Amino acid sequence: MADLAMRGGKTAVSRDIAVRWPVIGAQEREAALRVLDSGVLCGANAPQIVALEEEFARFAGTRFCLATNSGTAALHMAVAAAGIGPGDEVVTSAFTYPASALAILQHNAVPTFADIDPVTFNMDPADVERRITPRTRAIMPVHIHGLPCDMDALNAIARRHDLVVIEDAAQAHGAAYRSRRTGALGDMAAFSLNATKNLPCGEGGLLTTGNERFFERAAALRVLGQSRDEVPLDPVHPLDSEGDSEFAGLGWMYLTQEIPAAIARVQLRRLQEFNTNAAANAALLTARLEAIPGVLPPRCPADRTHVYHKYRVRLDRDRLGLPSDPRPIRDRVVAALRAEGVEIRLWLDRPVPEMPLFQTRTGYGRGCPWTCHGSDVRYAPGDHPKTSALLADSFVVGSQSYPLFPQPPLLMQQYADAFEKVFERLPDLLDTGAR
Numbered sequence: 001m002a003d004l005a006m007r008g009g010k011t012a013v014s015r016d017i018a019v020r021w022p023v024i025g026a027q028e029r030e031a032a033l034r035v036l037d038s039g040v041l042c043g044a045n046a047p048q049i050v051a052l053e054e055e056f057a058r059f060a061g062t063r064f065c066l067a068t069n070s071g072t073a074a075l076h077m078a079v080a081a082a083g084i085g086p087g088d089e090v091v092t093s094a095f096t097y098p099a100s101a102l103a104i105l106q107h108n109a110v111p112t113f114a115d116i117d118p119v120t121f122n123m124d125p126a127d128v129e130r131r132i133t134p135r136t137r138a139i140m141p142v143h144i145h146g147l148p149c150d151m152d153a154l155n156a157i158a159r160r161h162d163l164v165v166i167e168d169a170a171q172a173h174g175a176a177y178r179s180r181r182t183g184a185l186g187d188m189a190a191f192s193l194n195a196t197k198n199l200p201c202g203e204g205g206l207l208t209t210g211n212e213r214f215f216e217r218a219a220a221l222r223v224l225g226q227s228r229d230e231v232p233l234d235p236v237h238p239l240d241s242e243g244d245s246e247f248a249g250l251g252w253m254y255l256t257q258e259i260p261a262a263i264a265r266v267q268l269r270r271l272q273e274f275n276t277n278a279a280a281n282a283a284l285l286t287a288r289l290e291a292i293p294g295v296l297p298p299r300c301p302a303d304r305t306h307v308y309h310k311y312r313v314r315l316d317r318d319r320l321g322l323p324s325d326p327r328p329i330r331d332r333v334v335a336a337l338r339a340e341g342v343e344i345r346l347w348l349d350r351p352v353p354e355m356p357l358f359q360t361r362t363g364y365g366r367g368c369p370w371t372c373h374g375s376d377v378r379y380a381p382g383d384h385p386k387t388s389a390l391l392a393d394s395f396v397v398g399s400q401s402y403p404l405f406p407q408p409p410l411l412m413q414q415y416a417d418a419f420e421k422v423f424e425r426l427p428d429l430l431d432t433g434a435r
């Protein structure tokens, strides 16, 4: 048996074939240069921004789209456009990037957190319903790692309790639920276009909706509360609109710019190619990893497509006889796989409500915002046991710099070779952890 790389053996993975993300080519460069040559760098009605909005709305199957300078901005705009106010509660997932919760806090609303389904890692509809109170106004399902949530169940809960549904689709561009794409599965949706995402442009975001009222409100919120200017950009006076828009309410400056929008348009044309490659790589990995005792690859229900923004593997606690806190063993396995050359990240170590922001009262100097609004929501540690369990016994294969979507299949075969090598030596690896 070949020695583990962590003990001086040869690595299973030849790192020189890994492709770094994002993949920027001649088309992106030309698109950015064309913007510079045009001299139009920004503007709500600037040509690249408007074209991106039209193209993405068509892609997602929604009526409206607004391009923003981040996914968090798009989420915040959706929360505000939904009419959610101080002290109102929004149920989101305990397993998400903290930005989902921050977008709720940014509007002085109160996030509450549902636990996950341990198979899909998405919020469990039954737990969502348990967490609804008379102050709940919205649900924010997060399509985590690129797999859509059980939207029929969540939309039915929303209808029963008269709630707005805001998809956090930051990780799930092009993923589908029952043949409909994310962005068209709730009342509003937010996508991130940051450089780590399947659809990257640097920093940026997109808000989609089929609801004209939400669209008009969100459009005003995006530009300092100024109502939407319907007059197309005048190429001779691109900075001097003659439209009759008004400052009609509170807003922020969440507009994106022409260069990121131009890059996002090129990447949108390549999105399906990368998503298809991600799914093929995931299928290849899964076919080999599921044959290894103790490894549980991710599952995608038959009524959905997964775009594998992240590919998360669990350790089978029963099969491996793991102790109640499996993290030291998980970390040993991760160290061995990394030494073989596999890109691995933990991507979060605890449920969002257990992060310091929700556990200390000092984050904002004058107390956390939710306490100012008479909220009696408390973020008790241990309240999301399925999320905690997942984050203790799992890890992500691939990193943000080297995710699955641009990789050649050979790299996946080598990753699987590394898993086989490490798991064949698992008893030895764990026995002699101190070596």
Ligand SMILES: Cc1ncc(COP(=O)(O)O)c(C=O)c1O
Residues within 6 Å of the ligand: 070, 071, 072, 073, 096, 097, 099, 100, 142, 168, 170, 171, 191, 192, 193, 194, 204, 205
């Ligand atoms: C689930 C989730 N929600 C929200 C965001 C926020 O997006 P952004 O970084 O573009 O603000 C991200 C990514 O960063 C995310 O992964």
